[in-house]
Amino acid sequence: MQTIYHLNLNAAQLEGAKTVILPGDPARVEKIAQTAPFTNGRLLAQKREYTSWLTYLENTPVVVMSTGIGGPSLGIAVEELAMLGIKTMVRVGTCGAIQAHIHPGEVIITSGAVRLEGTSTHYAPIEYPAVAHHEVVTSLIEGAKQAKVAYHVGITCSSDSFYPGQERYDSYTKYVPKRFQGSTEEWRQLHVLNYEMEAATLLTLCSAMGLRAGCVCGAVVNRTRSEAVAAETLLAGEKNSVQTVVQGVAHLLRAER
Ligand code: URA
Numbered sequence: 001m002q003t004i005y006h007l008n009l010n011a012a013q014l015e016g017a018k019t020v021i022l023p024g025d026p027a028r029v030e031k032i033a034q035t036a037p038f039t040n041g042r043l044l045a046q047k048r049e050y051t052s053w054l055t056y057l058e059n060t061p062v063v064v065m066s067t068g069i070g071g072p073s074l075g076i077a078v079e080e081l082a083m084l085g086i087k088t089m090v091r092v093g094t095c096g097a098i099q100a101h102i103h104p105g106e107v108i109i110t111s112g113a114v115r116l117e118g119t120s121t122h123y124a125p126i127e128y129p130a131v132a133h134h135e136v137v138t139s140l141i142e143g144a145k146q147a148k149v150a151y152h153v154g155i156t157c158s159s160d161s162f163y164p165g166q167e168r169y170d171s172y173t174k175y176v177p178k179r180f181q182g183s184t185e186e187w188r189q190l191h192v193l194n195y196e197m198e199a200a201t202l203l204t205l206c207s208a209m210g211l212r213a214g215c216v217c218g219a220v221v222n223r224t225r226s227e228a229v230a231a232e233t234l235l236a237g238e239k240n241s242v243q244t245v246v247q248g249v250a251h252l253l254r255a256e257r
Contacts, residue, residue: 071119136214143248
């Protein structure tokens with residue numbers, strides 16, 4: 001059977017899997033696929049930023065695949081996974097919290113996302129909302145409770161850039177274009193919880209395609225206090241978001257049996 005272009009996968013390899021977990025980082029794929037209650041995980045393919053594993057929740061196959069950073073590469077992943085029969089896509093990643101009450105290590109479950117990116121505009125006009133599917137949101141909340149991880153639910157801002165779009169001044173030029181100066185305070189006033197780079201693309205594309213999607217990210221920095229990401233908060237944010245997504249997807253699949 002021919003493999004699909006970018007992912008180097010074919011439908012037979014997925015063994016009928018309908019659900020995918022999507023970290024950005026290829027190095028997180030194996031860890032997720034081998035986290036209990038998932039068992040018997042194995043590598044399927046590796047091409048560019050896309051590393052895929054197949055794992056199982058009590059005989060139900062689940063794909064875990066990295067998307068790389070940002071909307072364009074995630075958009076390709078969504079298109080090609082949909083063509084291979086995937087119906088539910090759950091992103092797991094890291095983010096910068098912009099509300100003072102959210103502590104590094106806690107997780108944020110996205111209910112909807114600000115589309116501060118370009119890829120989703122190729123699929124739906126900007127008036128179209130980037131919203132998570134309610135069943136995925138509910139399952140991620142259950143996952144966080146099961147994993148005993150502190151969680152927040154709300155709006156995420158997905159930016160096409162890590163530096164200017166997230167109003168970071170610790171960049172090469174230290175300059176943030178006028179368009180973004182003061183933008184973090186504005187998002188904060190509008191009760192946006194966090195910055196990351198992929199949720200809006202995922203949620204818009206999946207809604208537009210009639211698929212279910214959701215997103216959980218571990219906060220690795222609180223932007224009201226710092227711009228830099230410290231190693232220990234990165235570890236805590238990764239660990240807690242992985243536990244939440246694994247327990248959340250297990251809850252979603254068990255509820256459907
Ligand atoms: N990822 C982001 O996009 N922003 C952060 O601040 C941390 C992780």
